Amino acid sequence: MMTFDGITLDHDLQWEDEFKFTYGTGTAERALDGSIVIQQRTITGGRPITLVGTESSGWLSRATLVSLVALTQDISRDFTLTIGEGADERTFTVRFRHEDQPVLDFTPITLVPDAPPDDFWYYGTIKLRTVTAV
Secondary structure (H helix, E strand, O other): OEEEOOEEEOOOOEEOOOOOOOOEEEEEEEOOOOOEEEEEEEOOOOOEEEEEOOOOOOOEEHHHHHHHHHHHOOOOOOEEEEEOOHHHOEEEEEEEOOOOOOOEEEEEOOOOOOOOOOOOEEEEEEEEEEOOOO
């Protein structure tokens, strides 16, 4: 199960960059005497969460996308993303990655009719970032 601020998302959306994140950062420089000076710190927020659907899985309905688009308009709001259920459930406080446009990038699975119904299907990408400790 996957939900975003109470909106149910397809559980087949893949967290594309789940293992492309480092929990720390640092620099290493040489001092004038030739010794190395290392500075490190823990990263406590800002982990990217990119949810991706493909042509064969992770589809979202038009009604779901319309709801998500409405949420993107409040650029300073935090949202709750829940992935999994039971013992495997993980919850994150996130925001849309407005610095990485477009935050929603979806394509219809077939040609779009003139007036697509609410249950017309799309696949694509949702770009989020954590705003609290990871």
